[in-house]
Amino acid sequence: xxxPERDGDGYLTDMSVWTEEIGLAMAQADDxxxxxxxxxxxxxxxxxxxxxxxxxPIRKFAKYLxxxxxxxxxxxxxxxxxxxxxxxxxPKPTGCV
Numbered sequence: 001x002x003x004p005e006r007d008g009d010g011y012l013t014d015m016s017v018w019t020e021e022i023g024l025a026m027a028q029a030d031d032x033x034x035x036x037x038x039x040x041x042x043x044x045x046x047x048x049x050x051x052x053x054x055x056x057p058i059r060k061f062a063k064y065l066x067x068x069x070x071x072x073x074x075x076x077x078x079x080x081x082x083x084x085x086x087x088x089x090x091p092k093p094t095g096c097v
Contacts, residue, residue, distance in 0.1 A: 018089025
């Protein structure tokens with residue numbers, strides 16, 4: 001699959017072109033493994049983004065998922081919002097470099 005243009009951090013330069021297939025292909029191109037649990041959180045973050053018009057900070061996102069914040073961190077093994085937003089076709093979260 002030809003991926004749409006991405007910026008230096010791997011985020012789509014045009015978020016409107018995002019599809020689930022593109023999100024999965026981006027993760028594959030980055031050699032980043034996405035399982036069903038991670039994908040479910042990506043889709044929940046998209047729901048949040050569509051509902052509130054912004055990317056949630058991790059604390060709010062964990063509450064939105066009804067999960068403990070450290071449970072979300074354990075699943076992703078890193079700061080979770082960067083891969084969630086990147087592969088979910090959302091803007092880079094504020095506070096993430």
